[in-house]
Amino acid sequence: MAQQTFISYFRVSTEKQGRSGLGLEAQQQAVSAYLDAHPGKVLASFVEVESGKRSDRPELAKALAACKLKGATLIVAKLDRLARNARFLLSVVEGTGEGGVVFCDMPQIPAGPVGKFLVTQMAAVGELEAGLISARTKAALAAAKARGRVLGGYRGGPKADPARAAEVRIQQADAFAARVRPLVDDLQSQGLSLRQIAARLTEEGVETARGGAWTADAVRRVMLRGARS
Structure with a gap:
């Protein structure tokens, strides 16, 4: 049986996090723990320094291209490290090719059609949650300003x-x-x-x-x- 191959993708929100390793180290440890339980070989790793709200990510594009070229599975530490927008997330999941994508924080979700459906539903919930937090933040700031x-x-x-x-x-x-x-x-x-x-x-x-x-x-x-x- 051929060994499963992976392309790992990591994302941090700021240059400071990228330089210091904050956030990145935890993601790398999560991937290592997953591979301990699901043996495979990481062919390449890509690190993005970008907000989760942006969809123009050159390193992610490289990771997806590598997955298709080598028939590898995209591996991501956490769902929210990939995307918080349901539509964008689905486009990424479909863009990985036959290998699909796995999330270390949700190892029970398969990489096939059922996995795509489940990931999309979870992403929709995450998008709603992010929107509610943003709305509460704006409301709190507006209330503070209104009170002078x-x-x-x-x-x-x-x-x-x-x-x-x-x-x-x-x-x-x-x-x-x-x-x-x-x-x-x-x-x-x-x-x-x-x-x-x-x-x-x-x-x-x-x-x-x-x-x-x-x-x-x-x-x-x-x-x-x-x-x-």
Whole structure:
């Protein structure tokens, strides 16, 4: 019996994740674990640095071409690393050729017609979930703006009372955490790590209290403040 062959595809959302290995290493470990249980040979690997919302992915195109050329199966660590758009996902699944595609987080799904149907249904649910999270994020930001809340820190003058300034900063931080915590809880309920939650918040355009990008520590601070409130 011929050994099954694979073409692996990995995707990270930012250049920083690509350079540091954040997210990429976990995907590689997932593929390795799958191959331990389902022996096969990886003929080539492709890494994409691109948002999951974009469909123009040159590395994915190369991976699909390699699958067709070599009759290999596309292997992806997680469904959401490939796509969150149901229509795009189906086009990719159909574009892999006879080898099909397998997802390490869903090894029970076959690569044939039944697998295509199941993957499409799951992608539709994932697309709906992503849309709901985005809508909640936009609604939370709009509500904050409507209330005239300032998301930055306290900016008292040179003669401001230090004790009062510290008190105001604490109040603002607590209020910000209370507004963002529901979004964090939604993402955490999906099983995302702190780093993954930070990446998703940044990708959705949600800024930190100081107007910067999210980090795992920033997410942790919001969760701790939310727990106290």
